[in-house]
Ligand SMILES: Cc1cc2nc3c(=O)[nH]c(=O)nc-3n(C[C@H](O)[C@H](O)[C@H](O)COP(=O)(O)O)c2cc1C
Ligand code: SF4
Ligand code: SF4
């Protein structure tokens with residue numbers, strides 16, 4: 001694997017002669033399978049966290065025999081420390097809509113929905129104005145595809161794709177059993193492509209620039225670039241689009257304040273990288289993947305407090321349906337409190353790590369499965385801070 | 389299910405099962421038992437308890453066997469180290485938020501959580517006790533029928549699915565998320581203030597003791613021990629074919645006369661039969677139906693509502709009060725057999741026995757929890773007293789028999805006491821869906837034509853079975869002059885059991901899309917034999933065994949038509965006069981009022 005240096009990129013927000021609808025017009029002239037092959041070839045993986053190859057997802061959905069299919073843009077952005085989708089939604093919404101329309105054309109869907117995080121309702125007015133215009137343009141291009149917006153109601157779990165469908169169907173936002181996967185039975189039990197905001201914006205750019213230009217960036221496992229939300233102990237917090245493949249060290253060199261002791265990669269559900277591992281940890285699917293959140297902690301921070309905050313978040317935001325996650329989150333939280341207060345001896349942390357491993361193995365959805373990431377990485381690397 | 393077979397390996401053994409089969413069922417085929425909690429054969433899959441997880445080769449996470457369909461070439465391990473560790477951990481977690489006071493719990497000895505915890509020897513808390521630190525301690529005893537104890541709830545949602553999928557009520561729902569997630573009612577109101585029909589189906593499917601009937605065992609023991617009281621007991625038709633189950637027998641055993649023996653042993657002063665008033669119900673309800681038909685067809689009376697529906701299932705009555713109050717005039721004015729019995733116990737029976745009504749304590753043994761609620765209704769005091777004082781479920785009677793130290797198996801058979809102990813086969817089949825219809829047809833047809841229903845051995849097979857909604861029709865042939873207006877009329881009937889099915893049927897009636905004359909509705913799946921007070925567990929196989937037992941009991945009886953019941957004939961002669969007469973009207977009939985849904 002060749003070493004990548006940290007490189008800033010400008011694909012997503014670039015908008016000099018930005019006419020996304022022209023990209024759509026151009027792409028509609030191409031064969032559907034060809035478009036999908038292009039997306040597969042580009043190596044684009046989902047930017048919502050799970051990193052599933054986007055082109056494959058489309059292919060599976062296209063292959064389903066169903067008169068009704070849907071395209072859904074996941075704009076529920078709820079991962080702590082992630083705020084890049086908001087920026088994309090407010091600055092280049094057309095790129096998202098074009099990505100959705102291309103998908104609709106490619107897989108044979110006539111309807112698209114943008115599921116907007118409840119807290120982002122302030123964007124609704126502008127988004128709807130852009131959308132009205134866009135829907136009309138799509139019609140003029142002769143494509144039978146209409147997008148509308150659905151507002152979420154502020155639960156983190158509704159960002160999980162199957163919970164999102166439940167929520168859209170007017171039910172309680174609880175994740176479903178898988179299989180069936182969304183490509184077979186998603187919204188209204190119809191084949192559905194669900195993609196993150198950023199993923200869809202990249203689709204537009206890939207269709208505009210060609211797969212090769214995207215593929216040339218990044219590494220084998222992590223092609224292209226990605227939008228990062230940088231926060232914490234950094235003098236330059238904000239949104240940055242960076243080429244994939246850099247190490248945490250390179251990242252810290254650019255964004256740290258000189259006293260960085262740990263970086264939480266991937267938000268609360270991601271993993272904590274301690275200073276000693278900065279140089280060997282690649283940010284990407286070969287190392288630690290991230291939906292975009294990068295939280296930097298300097299030596300003034302208590303990692304106990306950091307973990308405590310995350311666990312409080314999960315204990316609150318777990319949908320509560322499955323036993324490992326509902327009860328496990330509470331036990332992890334109360335467990336580190338008990339160790340801190342000396343009500344349980346430090347050995348109890350080992351029981352809790354086993355519990356976290358069980359949650360990873362037995363929880364119903366990605367939320368419960370990923371609590372072990374922050375828990376184990378912080379407890380392993382900052383045990384003293386947890387105990388004393 | 390598809391014809392296509394899928395090949396897979398479970399614990400290194402090969403098995404082929406139809407596409408769509410779950411890993412859980414495939415394992416069953418190889419006799420590998422996988423523990424479950426949220427799974428129930430009557431309900432859709434939830435996949436939330438996670439105790440059924442198994443290892444799938446090539447998959448990073450474990451998979452829920454109840455929720456995962458098999459796929460070609462799959463390799464599954466149901467008992468690997470990874471599986472056992474995770475499963476045990478999950479059970480430990482469940483116990484950490486569980487108020488395990490088993491000795492006091494009505495599910496002790498028949499609890500899926502307890503079984504699992506004992507199997508894995510999970511007891512002392514590995515994890516922090518979350519029960520003490522939570523506020524989920526108050527038991528909701530607002531309803532006279534159902535109690536809800538959240539401190540025993542494992543959030544498997546079996547009750548929620550039952551109430552929604554089988555009963556179309558949705559009185560119970562999931563609220564809040566994370567640590568505050570709970571099973572609750574609309575606006576967290578007490579159970580007695582919501583749409584709950586008290587059917588008890590949720591109790592039958594709750595794997596723990598979180599949902600239970602309100603028990604009146606202690607009160608009944610007190611009455612039995614009170615020398616100044618004359619305590620009588622009536623037993624509903626469906627009890628006799630299920631009581632044996634919690635006493636260690638297989639489903640489908642008929643123990644009518646051992647049950648009578650046990651009740652005498654326990655100390656009831658008189659052991660009587662709800663079947664007696666089931667026959668009486670047929671006389672009243674059959675006559676009511678014929679009267680309605682006459683008013684509608686001959687007199688052209690527009691105020692008469694058809695189809696007429698049965699009224700003997702109190703869960704159904706409360707359901708329609710909430711759901712279609714505008715159709716309440718379609719409901720027969722007959723009280724349920726339990727309440728007819730109660731009203732007569734403190735009037736007719738008291739008179740005949742020379743007892744004062746206030747000295748009589750009237751107890752009933754029912755397959756039903758809604759009957760507890762029914763007995764408490766203000767409408768049910770026409771004797772001048774509470775017509776039925778205490779209602780016990782089949783389960784409570786089994787507990788009573790155990791408490792009394794009775795060896796049930798060795799009991800001699802005994803006969804019901806008199807009076808109000810006589811019955812016919814027509815009354816026994818009240819316990820199965822379609823039974824009231826069959827009994828009513830046997831009698832009404834004969835009233836109208838003077839001859840028996842045109843079915844072999846009186847078995848009206850088209851109305852039997854477990855199909856959710858069934859239709860049948862009988863063409864009336866050879867009417868006596870009085871009923872000549874019914875000559876050649878095709879009497880159209882429909883039957884529904886389970887309130888979801890009842891809802892579908894009544895929706896059609898409401899929308900004017902149904903042209904039936906008579907509808908039988910039972911709130912519970914299978915009818916009373918699947919009632920909310922019946923032994924746990926329940927599933928289609930158990931219910932059909934109970935149904936077979938009921939029909940066997942019917943065919944073995946010398947009298948099989950309600951109007952042949954000698955005590956019923958005597959009752960009309962000595963006390964009531966004629967069906968729908970003045971006395972019947974005051975004691976045996978009532979009207980219900982609509983209720984809001986919220
Ligand atoms: C608890 C949880 C929350 C999630 N929240 C989001 C979210 O806010 N936005 C998002 O795009 N994906 C979220 N996901 C991932 C989605 O389930 C899904 O994988 C994604 O939308 C697919 O799009 P992509 O392939 O373009 O990444 C979440 C997953 C989990 C388990
Ligand atoms: S893992 Fe957590 S969020 Fe996911 S289904 Fe289970 S309880 Fe809900
Ligand atoms: S529900 Fe089961 S485990 Fe809980 S107290 Fe009752 S018997 Fe014991």
Ligand code: SF4
Nearest residue numbers: 551584585587588590
């Ligand atoms: S008793 Fe019946 S109606 Fe009431 S909550 Fe239970 S299932 Fe629903």
Ligand code: SF4
Nearest residue numbers: 541542544545547594
């Ligand atoms: S009340 Fe019983 S059935 Fe309902 S969720 Fe709780 S444990 Fe499950």
Ligand code: FES
Nearest residue numbers: 435437438440454
């Ligand atoms: S029985 Fe399978 S998850 Fe509960």
